[in-house]
């Protein structure tokens with residue numbers, strides 16, 4: 192019998208395998224993919240089906256306990272960070288594909304299903320789930336929804352929001368409702384759209400209807416290598432301005448290339464290369480050939496050192512593995528990295544990348560760049576050694592400077608990793624107090640108790656709207 196009455200009640204709902212409460216078990220949930228913020232939850236609950244989530248949420252409501260929903264914990268902005276005294280509702284055991292409806296190109300899934308497993312299941316019907324974050328082997332569709340995640344191929348196919356038809360959400364008090372519809376357009380306020388990207392602040396998504404797209408008939412993949420990052424950046428603008436919309440347009444700079452070449456999937460890039468572009472076009476065979484010819488012409492205008500077309504699937508696969516393991520490869524060249532996620536107009540790439548380099552030089556830190564260049568979605572990876580006193584503070588301040596540069600260039604403070612706890616204060620770079628107060632009121636309309644993921648997404652409570660009784664998550668390193 193558990194000493195804590197809350198734990199006893201949770202055990203009665205989900206059984207002994209569904210509640211974690213020992214310090215060792217809880218430590219696994221102390222952070223998400225951003226290790227700079229850490230905190231222990233009071234408990235972790237792992238429901239197996241929708242009805243259990245309703246009961247768990249009703250119980251947490253009665254006890255007045257804050258709730259943090261969690262998928263795979265790959266988020267990079269501290270969204271799934273535990274909050275003081277709060278309980279984590281982990282969705283990993285709700286990981287089934289419940290139905291695939293090939294005629295209507297849609298699927299019903301539980302929110303804890305892993306992104307790549309959904310596409311793997313749909314492939315048998317010649318379909319796939321378009322959003323493809325680089326973390327897709329681990330991250331959940333529920334996490335994709337909460338962050339409105341992107342991915343390499345979202346340049347052409349759009350981010351998660353465009354692929355979600357309807358969501359079943361358990362609210363803070365344990366009541367469930369469907370937002371959107373699997374069948375048709377829904378008139379009235381777009382509550383489905385409101386939930387997507389709300390970072391766990393409006394309820395726990397348990398099941399959802401997603402759109403599936405047909406597998407691509409024909410694909411052409413091209414690698415373009417440049418001596419100078421400036422030429423690669425101009426090539427990005429040139430390709431998009433030409434009217435071709437590649438399925439993906441990714442870029443890595445010299446430091447990133449050094450890391451991936453020491454990683455698990457080296458391509459054999461020369462060590463002195465300034466930048467690499469990875470481009471992909473898809474569609475019907477004729478269209479694909481035409482788009483590829485246009486792209487090759489654009490690339491040749493920007494003085495590439497070499498341009499190579501993948502001539503077999505294994506080569507294409509290697510190039511993508513190389514790109515998708517780039518973050519992990521940073522461990523080969525530095526003890527730790529901190530990734531930022533800013534958006535800029537594509538035409539500002541050259542200037543902003545120069546500014547990022549200057550920020551790194553000013554802080555005495557190396558910064559590698561691996562990013563979705565076609566969307567202007569930068570991912571500067573700030574390399575550091577956490578054992579060096581003061582390094583975390585320097586890294587955070589450099590990250591803030593990079594975001595300020597993005598906003599000054601006409602961009603935004605997040606393209607896909609969300610705001611979480613990490614960038615809540617930087618929301619002020621983009622939004623007025625009036626904007627933020629309105630967002631907080633909308634959030635409170637969905638969760639009047641303010642117990643869903645408090646202290647995330649919006650600036651610290653109290654500075655925006657007074658919300659007594661809610662503590663903000665701890666500062667980094669605590």
Ligand SMILES: Cc1cc2nc3c(=O)[nH]c(=O)nc-3n(C[C@H](O)[C@H](O)[C@H](O)COP(=O)(O)OP(=O)(O)OC[C@H]3O[C@@H](n4cnc5c(N)ncnc54)[C@H](O)[C@@H]3O)c2cc1C
Nearest residue numbers: 262263264265266270325331333334337340341391396607
């Ligand atoms: C190596 C690496 C590469 C990455 N590449 C990309 C990329 O290319 N594109 C991209 O967009 N992101 C990327 N990410 C970030 C991350 O993988 C995505 O944000 C992902 O969607 C998070 O999913 P998750 O299941 O891990 O969510 P978590 O980290 O567990 O949670 C993220 C947020 O969602 C909320 N949440 C989770 N599940 C639910 C639910 N069922 N109901 C309500 N709220 C919920 C949480 O409260 C939290 O606020 C990358 C991360 C890593 C580590």
